Amino acid sequence: MRIDAITIFPDYLRALDLSLIGKAARDGLISVHRHDLREWAHDRHRTVDDSPLGGGAGMVMKPEPWAEAFAAVIEQGKAELGPQAEPLIVFPNPAGQVFAQATAQEWSGREWILFACGRYEGIDERVYEHLEAAGHEIALVSLGDYVLNGGEVAVLALTEAIVRLVPGVVGNAESLVEESHSDGLLEYPLYTRPARWVDPAGAVREAPEILLSGDHGRIAAWRSERSAERTRERRPDLWDARD
Numbered sequence: 001m002r003i004d005a006i007t008i009f010p011d012y013l014r015a016l017d018l019s020l021i022g023k024a025a026r027d028g029l030i031s032v033h034r035h036d037l038r039e040w041a042h043d044r045h046r047t048v049d050d051s052p053l054g055g056g057a058g059m060v061m062k063p064e065p066w067a068e069a070f071a072a073v074i075e076q077g078k079a080e081l082g083p084q085a086e087p088l089i090v091f092p093n094p095a096g097q098v099f100a101q102a103t104a105q106e107w108s109g110r111e112w113i114l115f116a117c118g119r120y121e122g123i124d125e126r127v128y129e130h131l132e133a134a135g136h137e138i139a140l141v142s143l144g145d146y147v148l149n150g151g152e153v154a155v156l157a158l159t160e161a162i163v164r165l166v167p168g169v170v171g172n173a174e175s176l177v178e179e180s181h182s183d184g185l186l187e188y189p190l191y192t193r194p195a196r197w198v199d200p201a202g203a204v205r206e207a208p209e210i211l212l213s214g215d216h217g218r219i220a221a222w223r224s225e226r227s228a229e230r231t232r233e234r235r236p237d238l239w240d241a242r243d
C-alpha cells in the first residue's frame with residue numbers, strides 16, 4: 001500500500017515513521033510519502049488560505065495550491081504504481097461519514113490512499129468538485145462529533161487503524177480477531193499475572209477464577225458473555241445494530 005499525505009504541517013506526520021507503521025514501511029509492506037502543500041503556493045509568502053467569500057470568521061484554504069498538489073502527487077504515485085493506478089482520496093472532515101472499523105477493514109485492501117489534510121475553516125468546495133469532475137474517488141471521514149484544528153491528527157489515527165489490518169503488519173493476526181469492534185462488539189475484560197493483586201490501597205483483587213481453570217471452552221463462553229454484557233451496557237447502539 002502506498003500512502004500519500006498532503007499537509008501544511010508535514011512534520012506533524014513524522015509519527016508515521018515510528019512503531020508499527022514505521023516498521024511496516026521498513027518491511028516494505030507500505031510506503032509513506034508526506035507532501036508540504038506550500039510547495040504548490042508560488043507567491044512570496046507561499047499563501048494557502050484567504051478570507052471566506054461572503055464574509056465570516058476564519059480563513060479558507062485556496063483551491064489553486066490544492067489542485068496543483070493533487071496533480072503532482074497523483075503523477076508521482078502513478079510513476080511508482082503504474083498509469084492505471086488510482087488513489088482513494090481521503091479528506092478528514094468533521095462533516096464526513098464517521099469512520100468505523102468496517103471502513104478500516106475495507107480500505108486496508110486498497111493499493112493507494114491519498115490523505116488531504118485541511119486546516120483553518122476548511123478547503124474551498126471547488127477542490128472537491130474539481131477532483132470528482134476528474135473522476136477521482138474521494139471520501140470525507142470524521143473521527144467523531146468533535147472539532148480538531150486540522151486533519152493531521154485524524155490522518156495518524158486513520159493510518160494506524162487501516163495499516164494494522166494490512167496482512168503481515170501485525171505479527172500475530174490472531175490478535176486482530178478478538179478486539180473491540182472487530183466483531184461489532186466491545187472486547188471482554190482482560191487480566192494478566194498476578195492472579196491475586198493487593199492494590200496500593202490494600203484491597204485484594206483476584207482475577208476471575210475461570211481464567212485459571214484451563215477449561216478453554218468455558219473461558220471462551222465466559223468471555224463472550226462479558227463482551228455482550230459490556231456492549232449492552234456501554235454501547236447499546238452497537239448492541240442494537242449487531243447482525
Ligand SMILES: Nc1ccccc1-c1cnco1
Pocket residue numbers: 092093094118119141142143144145146147148149150151152154
Ligand atoms: N475538526 C476537523 C478539522 C479538520 C479536519 C478534520 C476534522 C475532524 C475529523 N474528525 C473530527 O473532526
